[in-house]
Amino acid sequence: MSDIIQPRVLKGFRDSLPSNEIRRKHIQSVLEHTFELYGFVPIDTPVLEYTEVLLGKGGGDTDKQIYRFTDNGGRDIAMRFDLTVPFARFMAGHAPELYLPFKRYHIAKVFRGENTQRGRYREFMQCDFDIVGVDSAAADFEILLLKARCFEHLEVPDVRFHVAHRGVFNRFLNKLGAADRSVEIMRAVDKRGKIGDEEVRNLLVETVGSSAADELLAYIRPETTNAATLTAITRLAGGDGEDTQRLGTVLEWSDKLGLSDRVVLDPSITRGLDYYTGIVYESFFPQLPQIGSVCSGGRYNDLASLYTKQHLPGVGSSIGLDRLMAALEEIEKLPHARSGVDILVLCMEERLIGRYHEIAEYLRSAGMRAEVYPDAKKLSAQFAYAEKRGIPIGIICGSIEADSGVMNIKNLETRESEEQLSLEEAAGKARAILQRKSHQNYGA
């Protein structure tokens, strides 16, 4: 008979149902709005790139679990695994047409063939924002400020932004005589938040010996205040420098702009990615240590040098939208899924459907989102439909009302109805209900 193809999807790839997609788009639009408030402009780049562009000249790091294949024209091709590397290529190619400093945001899917877990997929949405063309505390700080405002606008409670500086850390490693093992050291140090001081020390003892391990531990352990931490790492790194001064400036401005409750100078933050050269950022939900980093980034002054001789310093950060949503779901802070429709015109009789569309068109022209139920099903079924869709208002108009040109309006949440209203009156009532609702949302 019929051989049905299984409607399956690949490991780590997912469909997004309306309830999820509505929430995702809401979060996305809040972020876009916030970026634009700060003068960031949108861009897009291709999903596919030449493999050499994504992997750099060596092309050897298969570590990155990149999706790679040969196209029908024999080209060596890969799918982007982040938005920062394609952005560096983008800047190298388009700098003459643009202006500096250039501030962009980019929300798009990226692909990594890694093993899956909750909040960790093979196809996921990243949201990057970067400032290119200046190497200054101003840009480093603006990224931090923007991160904080994004999470504020999303009404995410309890986010901590941890910052550190690669340059200071490298000075310290040089002084320690361990610069040659910096990769292993940074990996171990980065785990402090997860496994604790003892375990980190055990790892460090293996690579650098116990006395150096103790010095490293002293360096990465934050003091009780950011100022004290800065003083400590400045001393351990061999004194004041351009890097520690910049870190101090960023912290000072964070205080001034009211971020001091959220910004933590945390020298154990190093970031695994090797292209960072200056400040690095990492974000945590203290309630959800297992969910991993939701927003991280840093300064990369040499990234574009792979593709151009022009010096293009940059600083930026990336929000993992899918992981953010997984985290919000966990703490039940996701915005309630709404259909996006405000009013349902119920169908009492088929022959009145033309009238229903007139009503709906009037409501739409008054700026409200309306839809007509397309079938004269029993009312309970229509109410159930409205409830499932989260539609807050119903308009009911049977033959008696239609004959005298009136209708009833029902607040589907309180179940109160008002009868015998003209179209204009009904529209006014609907608007009042919606306004009350949106006030409640802001209040909560």
Added chain:
RNA sequence: GUGGAUGUAGUUCAGCGGUAGAGCACCAGAUUGUGGAUCUGGUAGUCGCGGGUUCAAAUCCCGUCAUCCACCCCA
């Protein structure tokens, strides 16, 4: 990629060699123009997929796909 756990009705799960079950959800009726209660009745499944052992497999074995957890890495 490595190690482990789990896949049974729309959903949450029970059953763990002998005829596939429950709650919730869903559908119908009590209620032919106003849904959240109650009652009555009903639908509900290739037991993830493929192979093997057995008189007999949801149950045991192997493979495979997917999800979750840890590692790795990171968003």
